[in-house]
Amino acid sequence: xxxxxxxxxxxxxxxxxxxxxxxxxxxxxxxxxxxxxxxxxxxxxxxxxxxxxxxxxxxxxxxxxxxxxxxxxxxxxxxxxxxxxxxxxxxxxxxxxxxxxxxxxxxxxxxxxxxxxxxxxxxxxxxxxxxxxxxxxxxxxxxxxxxxxxxxxxxxxxxxxxxxxxxxxxxxxxxxxxxxxxxxxxxxxxxxxxxxxxxxxxxxxxxxxxxxxxxxxxxxxxxxxxxxxxxxxxxxxxxxxxxxxxxxxxxxxxxxxxxxxxxxxxxxxxxxxxxxxxxxxxxxxxxxxxxxxxxxxxxxxxxxxxxxxxxxxxxxxxxxxxxxxxxxxxxxxxxxxxxxxxxxxxxxxxxxxxxxxxxxxxxxxxxxxxxxxxxxxxxxxxxxxxxxxxxxxxxxxxxxxxxxxxxxxxxxxxxxxxxxxxxxxxxxxxxxxxxxxxxxxxxxxxxxxxxxxxxxxxxxxxxxxxxxxxxxxxxxxxxxxxxxxxxxxxxxxxxxxxxxxxxxxxxxxxxxxxxxxxxxxxxxxxxx
Amino acid sequence: xxxxxxxxxxxxxxxxxxxxxxxxxxxxxxxxxxxxxxxxxxxxxxxxxxxxxxxxxxxxxxxxxxxxxxxxxxxxxxxxxxxxxxxxxxxxxxxxxxxxxxxxxxxxxxxxxxxxxxxxxxxxxxxxxxxxxxxxxxxxxxxxxxxxxxxxxxxxxxxxxxxxxxxxxxxxxxxxxxxxxxxxxxxxxxxxxxxxxxx
Ligand SMILES: Cc1ncc(C[n+]2csc(CCOP(=O)(O)OP(=O)(O)O)c2C)c(N)n1
Numbered sequence: 001x002x003x004x005x006x007x008x009x010x011x012x013x014x015x016x017x018x019x020x021x022x023x024x025x026x027x028x029x030x031x032x033x034x035x036x037x038x039x040x041x042x043x044x045x046x047x048x049x050x051x052x053x054x055x056x057x058x059x060x061x062x063x064x065x066x067x068x069x070x071x072x073x074x075x076x077x078x079x080x081x082x083x084x085x086x087x088x089x090x091x092x093x094x095x096x097x098x099x100x101x102x103x104x105x106x107x108x109x110x111x112x113x114x115x116x117x118x119x120x121x122x123x124x125x126x127x128x129x130x131x132x133x134x135x136x137x138x139x140x141x142x143x144x145x146x147x148x149x150x151x152x153x154x155x156x157x158x159x160x161x162x163x164x165x166x167x168x169x170x171x172x173x174x175x176x177x178x179x180x181x182x183x184x185x186x187x188x189x190x191x192x193x194x195x196x197x198x199x200x201x202x203x204x205x206x207x208x209x210x211x212x213x214x215x216x217x218x219x220x221x222x223x224x225x226x227x228x229x230x231x232x233x234x235x236x237x238x239x240x241x242x243x244x245x246x247x248x249x250x251x252x253x254x255x256x257x258x259x260x261x262x263x264x265x266x267x268x269x270x271x272x273x274x275x276x277x278x279x280x281x282x283x284x285x286x287x288x289x290x291x292x293x294x295x296x297x298x299x300x301x302x303x304x305x306x307x308x309x310x311x312x313x314x315x316x317x318x319x320x321x322x323x324x325x326x327x328x329x330x331x332x333x334x335x336x337x338x339x340x341x342x343x344x345x346x347x348x349x350x351x352x353x354x355x356x357x358x359x360x361x362x363x364x365x366x367x368x369x370x371x372x373x374x375x376x377x378x379x380x381x382x383x384x385x386x387x388x389x390x391x392x393x394x395x396x397x398x399x400x401x402x403x404x405x406x407x408x409x410x411x412x413x414x415x416x417x418x419x420x421x422x423x424x425x426x427x428x429x430x431x432x433x434x435x436x437x438x439x440x441x442x443x444x445x446x447x448x449x450x451x452x453x454x455x456x457x458x459x460x461x462x463x464x465x466x467x468x469x470x471x472x473x474x475x476x477x478x479x480x481x482x483x484x485x486x487x488x489x490x491x492x493x494x495x496x497x498x499x500x501x502x503x504x505x506x507x508x509x510x511x512x513x514x515x516x517x518x519x520x521x522x523x524x525x526x527x528x
Numbered sequence: 529x530x531x532x533x534x535x536x537x538x539x540x541x542x543x544x545x546x547x548x549x550x551x552x553x554x555x556x557x558x559x560x561x562x563x564x565x566x567x568x569x570x571x572x573x574x575x576x577x578x579x580x581x582x583x584x585x586x587x588x589x590x591x592x593x594x595x596x597x598x599x600x601x602x603x604x605x606x607x608x609x610x611x612x613x614x615x616x617x618x619x620x621x622x623x624x625x626x627x628x629x630x631x632x633x634x635x636x637x638x639x640x641x642x643x644x645x646x647x648x649x650x651x652x653x654x655x656x657x658x659x660x661x662x663x664x665x666x667x668x669x670x671x672x673x674x675x676x677x678x679x680x681x682x683x684x685x686x687x688x689x690x691x692x693x694x695x696x697x698x699x700x701x702x703x704x705x706x707x708x709x710x711x712x713x714x715x716x717x718x719x720x721x722x723x724x725x726x727x
Contacts, residue, residue, distance in 0.1 A: 007551055007561065032568030117568030173564040173579075173590035174551065245590065252589035326593040338595025340615035344644045347609045348634040352539060352574035356631075385572060392633070460569065 002178035010170035013141040013177045014080075014108050015040035017148035020182040021104070024075035025053030027063035029432060030461035031082030032117035033171035034110035038080055039464075050185070053077075058467050059403070059432040060085035064092040064107070071105040071161075072197065074189030076152050083111040083122050084402070088433070093161075094131040098199060098207045100159040102191045104152035107133075110166040113291050113323035117168075117460075119383070119402070121321065123291035125268060128163045132211050134218060135163040135268040136227060137244040141175040143266065147227070149180065158218060167290045169323065170245050219269040227266035230277050235259040239282030241295055246288035249329040265295065279307055286332060287312035290324055353388055359455055359519035360386040362491035364396040366499040367422070367451065370507065371396075377420040377507075378413060382406035382434075384426035385459040385521075397424060404433025410448045411441045420507045423450040428458035431468035435475060438512075442480040447510040449503070452476075455521035463524045476514045485513035492519065529559070530583040531682045532592045534611050537603035538629045539571035545695075546601065546670050547578045552691035553683050554582045564590045573631045575610055582682065601677045603656070603670065604629050605641040622648050623677045623718070625669065626655040652676055652718050659714055665706040675714030685715060 008016060015037045018026065028038040041047045042054045053070070057063035060081040067077035081089060086109050093107065109127075112118040128135035136151055138144040144166065151162040195203045222228065233239075240258075242250045243265035250258065261281040263274055278285060285308060287296040296312040311317040317332045318324065327337045354361045363386075371377050381387060381397035382405060389396040399409060410423035425434050430452050441448055452472055458464040468475065477483050485506060489499045499517075506513035533550075537543040547563050554561045564579040579592045594613050599621045602608030608624035615622065624645055628638050645653050656672035665671075671692060678688055689708055696704045 005555075007555060009565070036567070116566075116570065169564060169590050172567050173562055174547075175562045175587070175590075176555070176560060248588040248590065252593060325591050326589045330593065337593060338617075339613055340595045340597070340617050340620065341612040341648075343612050344609055346636045346640055346644065347606060348632070348636070350538065350573075350575040350606070350632055352569050352572040353631055355540070355573065388572065460572075462567070462571075 002176070005176040005178050007174055008141055008177045009036055009172060009174050010138070010141050010144050010166055011036035011110070011172070012040045013144040014148050014164065014166065015044070016177070016179055017145040018078040018106065018152070019044060019047055019052065020179055021149050021152040022076055022183045022185040023052060023078050023152075024103075024185050025067065025070050026078045026080065027053070027057050027067040028080040029057050029059050029063055029085060030458055030464045031085050031110075032461055033112055033166070033168040034080045034082045034085070034108065035461050035464070036171070037078075037108055056464055056467065060089040061092060064089040064096070067105060068092060068096050068099075068101070071101040071103045072191050073102065074191070075103040075186045076105070077103065078106050078108060080108045081110075082118065083109055083124050084118060084120065085109070086124055086127050088403070090127070093127065093133075095199060096161050097131045097133050097211060098204055099197050100207070101155060101161055102189065103186045104155035105161040106148060106151045106155060106164055107161055108148070108164045108166065110168065110171045111291055112168050114168070119400070121291065123294055124163065124165050125294045126292070128165075128268060132215055133161055133163055134158070134222070135165055137165045137266050137268070138170065139245050139247040139264075139266065141170065141173070141177050144170065145177050145179060147266070165244070167245060167323070215269070220271055222267050222269065223271035223273055225267055228270055228274060229264045230274065230281070231262040231264065232281065233259050233261040236261065236282045237284070239263065239278060239285040241265060241285055241287045241289070241299075243289040243295060246290055246324055246329065249324055249326045250288060252326040253330045253333055253335055265289075275307075284309035284311065286317065288318070288324065288329060288332070293320075351391060353391065354385065354394075355522055357522050358385070359491045359517065359521070360389060360453055361394065362493060362496070362519075363451065363453055363517040364389045364394045365493070366491070366496050366503060367424070368394070368396050369496065369500040370503045371420070371422070374420055376418075377422065378418055379422045379424055380406045380410040380413065382425040382429045383460070384429055384453075386424060386426055386453050389424070403429050404437055407434050407437035407441060407448070407450055410450070411437065411444075411446045414446050414448050419447065421448045423448060425450065425452055426459070427452060427454040427456065427468045427472060428464075428466035430472070431466055435479065438476070438481070439479050441512045445511045448512060449506045450512070450514045452514060452516045454516050454518040456518070457521045457524045459521045459523065463521065472516055481512050481514050485509060485511065486516070488516045488518050490519055491517045529682060530585070531581070532597045533580050533599040533601060534592065534597045534614055535578040535580060535601045535603075536607040536611055537576055538607060538631070539566075539574045539576045541603045541629070542670055543576060543578055543603055546674055547580055549671075549674055549688065549691045549695055550580060550582075550681070552694060553687045556687060556690065557683070559584055560587050562587045562590050575607055577611060599623065599677060599680050601673055603673055605638060605645065605653070606636065608645055609641065620650065621680045622651040623673070623680065624651070624653050625657065625673060626653055627657040627669070652721060654714070654717060656714065659717070660710050663706065663710050663713060665710050668707050668710040671707045672710050672714040675711035676718040678711070678715045679718050
């Protein structure tokens, strides 16, 4: 019985564990479903008293690099991001396996199967495998706590970063968690081996060779860790591989015990001895994993000629895409799921929408007033609340791809001759990935008109401080946009005509102009 | 003891405050709890739900399987109908707020929604916002919903009242008292309404 059990989201369990493991800093850019990890640390009295670094970073790449710097200095650091954040952080992430780490370095990545709040459902296990970085995947909030505690020791033992992979349903589900006694922070102890840390080809080749030689050893040694476990079962007609939270859904289907042998996966890479066990324990295997058919493809082998029959997402025993749930798992096991009453036909979907009196709505109003006269013009948008401008009644944007792509895609389209080419980007997204693209546009004086929607916060993820706040004009002019073509407008209905006029004038100018539509998010105004 | 329920509403209505109150109560009973929440995009005025599972034994899935929820507590009438496939067809209760949130063009005529809710054998439909306003606590509609659902929940009312008192303690005694008054009034209302029988 736990004496001090806490009610924590999966995200918060990661945060609590990292604090108890003695981190000296968390480095992150917000992103659903990972945001609450950093927010927990920002509000934790213990973190505040210890002065653990807990400010938001400009983006996931800067976060990963700052954490690597802290690790270089000997201290423990946590980096958090959503799955697509790992694309942005990929360069330092992959190379951190070549340098290795000093103080323990844990990268908590939250995947979003079914894309509840994302533009794709990429699976971070591919990244970890690609980079030769071990990955832990918890199935419960308690395991998230235990794995993150262990991951810091493991990281220091292997001198490698460790990934902890969460998925939305674990990140955003609360359960009782029993913590263990905290450990002090590491002392300052900067690394001093340039051959590890200076990745000149002459060093990097050696490090890379060492890493590839160590990988089979790491794989074999993982067998003695508690995260991958074989549970024998009497009914050998079917064996079940259950990774991460899929293990819970499996148990949900068999309240009084599972008759089949189970291989529970929580650590990647997986020791090959488990493959021998699988060969003898059951005639065929069902793969239950959240996200991509990652294990399933490996078990099938490159030419889909597996050692034993494999069922899973690839043969559509389970849906190929989207998240799992207890009903899908029950169906895959041939069990008859229960069903409640049907949803009456009169129930329409209720998609998210911009809040009433949202400044973005007023911005889209004056943009449309102007752009309705340019049927061949395009509005390249970006990621944030303002992406909801794609939906009725606004119908105001043509693209949304990845953070920062508004400015760069507008420039590329202008290069191709498209006119007018507009970019619409939020203030936090601009800080994240807009600056470098703007520099490209300035360098060629591209004929594009950029609207920075400055609601003075990171609205989509719940109102975190935007690093661009109070600095946008100086950033924009500092990068070289002509001051005559930088203007601040106030998106309010009473300025609609005036704002439209200004936009028309900037579109007529065949160079880079930036309009900053500034009005605070009504959500932050409400809460302050 | 095992109790599964879904709390449904619209992003911005603060349905997590209801889950938090029930979570508090569950912890005082020493029960296990799993509470799946919606954060992110859908919170911007979209349909949101929270799966809440209470048990005296360890709980496996964070999500409730279909046909298992003993209660759908909806802070909005349209949202009351969205998760019906999760409701236990033999024992499940539908407790819903009448007050519509019309942030979409295709919002159906509310009377058709009320009729669909009343078609269920076990339901309680009332206006939580009106009740909260009448008791001079306009922000306590969610506590009214909890009060209305309380006769169906596996708690003594005192346990829930203690959770309310603890949750609002920071805001001072008068806020605690007004929330308790709303809770009790809604509970009374729900107990007074006879259980309807299927038509
Ligand atoms: C690489 C990456 N990191 C993080 C996110 C999550 N995310 C989406 S939009 C957004 C911020 C939006 O803030 P802002 O640009 O200020 O627009 P607002 O929502 O305030 O309108 C974040 C953090 C993402 N989609 N991709």
